[in-house]
Amino acid sequence: MSMKQEFVDAVKSGKVLAKKCTKCSHLHLATVYFCQNCGAKGFVNEILNGTGTVATYTIITVPPAGFEKYTPYAWVVMKIDDSELRVSGFLGGIGSPSQLPMGSRIKITGYDDRGILLEKQ
Ligand SMILES: [Zn+2]
Structure with missing residues (x-):
């Protein structure tokens, strides 16, 4: 099973799969070969709750092809708790920005062709 599928499966159940360095506990999202913090090579899976806060976002009013039915929507960067x-x-x-203040509580609710699906908590 590839990392991507593992990651998607976790997201579908509202979780985030991270790789934790066994030496310094630094967390990474993607498959990495060396810890980005300490350079060690050992990792274990860590399952995080898919909850967090809005770090930044872009409101999409002119969507890419195939996404017209979803507009308006926001493409959000969430900081995981x-x-x-x-x-x-x-x-x-x-x-509009008034609908989603910075720092709003949000959570992962699923995954489909739109990518990771988020909702306000
Ligand atoms: Zn490390």
């Missing part, structure tokens, strides 16, 4: 990790995902129904 209790980590420095960030994931990007789709949050529907956002047409």
Whole structure:
């Protein structure tokens, strides 16, 4: 099973699969060969809750082909709780910044052709 499929399976159940360095506990999202913090080579899987806060986002009003039915929506960078990790995902129904203040609580709810699906908590 590839990392990507593992990651997608975790996201589908509202979780985030991270790789934790066995030496310094630094967390990584993608498959890495050396810890980006200490250079060690050992990792274990760490399952994080898919909850966090809005770090930044872009409101999409002119969508890519095939996404017209979803507009408006926001493409959001979420800071995952209790980590420095960030994931990007789709949050529907956002047409203006007043609807999604920075730091809003959000969570992962699934995964499909839009990517990681997010909702306000
Ligand atoms: Zn490390």
